[in-house]
Amino acid sequence: MANRIDDAGHGGSDPGAVKNDQQEKVWTLEAAKYVNARLKELGIDSAMTRTSDVTLSQNERTNKVKKHAKCISHHYNAGGGAGVEFIHSIYSDGKFEKLLEEEFKKAGYPVRRTFTRMLASGKDYYYMHRDTGATRTTIVEYDFLDGPNFPKLKDKSYREGMYECVVKAVCRDEGVKYVAPEEKKKAEPKKEQVKSETIEKPKANLKVDGYWGPLTTKALQLYLGTPADSIISGQYNTATTRQISGVHYGKGGSTVIRALQKLIGAKVDGLIGPETVRKLQQYLGTRVDGVISRPSTMVKGLQRRLNKGNL
Ligand SMILES: [Zn+2]
Numbered sequence: 001m002a003n004r005i006d007d008a009g010h011g012g013s014d015p016g017a018v019k020n021d022q023q024e025k026v027w028t029l030e031a032a033k034y035v036n037a038r039l040k041e042l043g044i045d046s047a048m049t050r051t052s053d054v055t056l057s058q059n060e061r062t063n064k065v066k067k068h069a070k071c072i073s074h075h076y077n078a079g080g081g082a083g084v085e086f087i088h089s090i091y092s093d094g095k096f097e098k099l100l101e102e103e104f105k106k107a108g109y110p111v112r113r114t115f116t117r118m119l120a121s122g123k124d125y126y127y128m129h130r131d132t133g134a135t136r137t138t139i140v141e142y143d144f145l146d147g148p149n150f151p152k153l154k155d156k157s158y159r160e161g162m163y164e165c166v167v168k169a170v171c172r173d174e175g176v177k178y179v180a181p182e183e184k185k186k187a188e189p190k191k192e193q194v195k196s197e198t199i200e201k202p203k204a205n206l207k208v209d210g211y212w213g214p215l216t217t218k219a220l221q222l223y224l225g226t227p228a229d230s231i232i233s234g235q236y237n238t239a240t241t242r243q244i245s246g247v248h249y250g251k252g253g254s255t256v257i258r259a260l261q262k263l264i265g266a267k268v269d270g271l272i273g274p275e276t277v278r279k280l281q282q283y284l285g286t287r288v289d290g291v292i293s294r295p296s297t298m299v300k301g302l303q304r305r306l307n308k309g310n311l
Pocket of ligand 1: 075
């Protein structure tokens with residue numbers, strides 16, 4: 001069970017706010033899906049209350065949320081105003097919302113306020129706080145559909161920039177190193193980018209465990225179009241090759257390693273050593289130390305990319 005859950009506000013028969021031909025429920029789902037996928041990419045497991053345009057009653061929604069320690073409820077605002085709002089429970093210390101504020105401000109997004117709201121009865125005003133028990137629920141209102149920033153909101157990359165701020169704040173909250181999506185893209189050589197767009201690449205189904213074994217080798221071979229025998233042949237017995245299972249020692253190097261070296265811009269000799277590992281780490285955007293650990297973050301990155309068919 002994931003510790004966290006992303007809640008896409010509204011949905012189905014409840015469109016949320018509808019202003020300027022924009023239904024709130026469409027963008028709340030976009031936000032929840034974006035944040036959820038990015039968190040998973042960074043190794044932070046998070047569930048979702050809905051993944052499509054379905055109706056959820058208050059009870060259905062809060063029952064899902066209550067099963068998790070932390071919830072972000074994604075919303076867009078309406079009613080006249082400008083800037084992002086963060087709302088927490090009257091029982092919460094608001095520390096996470098401070099992190100959100102910091103990240104949005106750092107990225108140059110207008111922040112309106114962080115606040116709590118109480119009923120006359122002394123209970124939380126919003127049911128997402130009132131009826132979700134011990135779950136720390138944060139409502140994020142990503143600016144106003146009927147406010148002066150709406151023209152900017154129509155730009156998807158502007159919206160995704162906001163979602164990325166949420167990802168950064170969650171990383172800080174969870175103590176996980178943040179890696180920007182662009183860093184990975186930047187590392188890819190231009191030529192190969194064109195190639196992967198024009199040719200459909202196979203997608204592997206590897207367990208992302210950080211151990212480089214025969215299945216990872218085979219997926220790499222299928223991806224790079226070299227003979228798929230699950231073996232890295234022609235290697236010396238070194239500190240690097242001993243970290244990979246399914247290596248055959250001998251001379252002459254390996255075809256799949258040669259193809260990999262070509263892709264990542266390493267010296268093409270067919271031998272996997274610290275220099276190739278460093279280049280691969282740079283390419284994948286993981287820590288560059290030239291070492292394959294067991295498990296290895298670099299190998300996890302490789303497995304993930306092979307699973308997506310997008311090395
Ligand atoms: Zn809403």
